[in-house]
Amino acid sequence: MQIKHTSPGQVLFIRKRLYISDVGPASVDCSRQIQDLIDRSNLHVTGPWHFIAYYLPQDDQTEFDIDFCLPVSGECGEFLKGDIEAKYLSDFHCATCVFEGPLDDLFVKGYQPLLQEMKDEQCRLTGESREVYHNWSGPDSDKNVVEIQFGIQTDTTLS
Numbered sequence: 738m739q740i741k742h743t744s745p746g747q748v749l750f751i752r753k754r755l756y757i758s759d760v761g762p763a764s765v766d767c768s769r770q771i772q773d774l775i776d777r778s779n780l781h782v783t784g785p786w787h788f789i790a791y792y793l794p795q796d797d798q799t800e801f802d803i804d805f806c807l808p809v810s811g812e813c814g815e816f817l818k819g820d821i822e823a824k825y826l827s828d829f830h831c832a833t834c835v836f837e838g839p840l841d842d843l844f845v846k847g848y849q850p851l852l853q854e855m856k857d858e859q860c861r862l863t864g865e866s867r868e869v870y871h872n873w874s875g876p877d878s879d880k881n882v883v884e885i886q887f888g889i890q891t892d893t894t895l896s
Contacts, residue, residue, distance in 0.1 A: 738854040739833050743886065745784055745826045748806035749774065749813060752822070757797045761840075761876065764788065767805035771821060775809065778816040784808035786870040787826070793866050829867070831886040832860055840876045847885050855887060863888035 751767040753759075768786065775782060787806040794801055806826070813823035832855050836847030855862075865888040872882040 738851055738858070740889070741831060741833060743829045743831065745787060745806075745808045747783075747810065747813070747823060747825050748787065748808050749780070749817075749821055749823055750789075750804045750806040751820045752802060752804050754800050754802050756800055757794065760788070760803065763803075764805055767820075768807070770819065771805070771807050774816055774818070774821055775807070778811070780809045780811040780813065780816065782807060783810050786873070788868040788870075789826075790866045790868075792864045829865070829886065830889060830891050831867070832858075832889050833884055833886045835871075836881075836883045836885060838879050838881060840881065843883065843885075847883065851885055851887065855889070860887075861890040863890055 749771050751770060753763050753767065755763055774780075785808075787804075787808070789804040789806055791802040808826075809823075817823060832851065834847065834851045834854075836843055838846065867884075867886040867888075869884040869886065870881075871884060872880060874880040
């Protein structure tokens with residue numbers, strides 16, 4: 738586990754309210770829509786995909802909000818359409834680890850060890866978590882590199 742600050746800057750995003758089992762299919766659709774918009778614009782991709790979950794549930798019976806985000810540079814306003822929006826992601830103080838491998842192992846080998854270490858260190862969650870896809874080769878690939886980030890409270894966020 739590492740503790741760090743991230744600040745990805747401007748992103749294009751689509752927000753969805755989903756169950757955990759719906760994230761995969763929704764990510765394919767949302768990423769296609771955003772990539773199509775980029776292909777028709779003068780926007781430039783500046784970083785990897787970020788999937789930002791708000792109050793990620795521990796079961797598949799509870800819906801949650803998720804933003805499928807891609808960092809970009811350029812003036813977005815004239816290109817936005819449909820569900821696609823733009824925003825700036827603010828500084829994010831987080832506990833993080835890097836997972837490598839197929840998505841079937843993400844929760845057991847990525848999320849669970851990080852959450853246990855955070856519990857051992859008495860980290861307080863903010864309710865926001867992120868998956869940053871540094872390398873994506875498909876759901877079954879051993880070459881996937883996903884950084885898992887959990888927002889944690891700092892002394893300044895407690896006051």
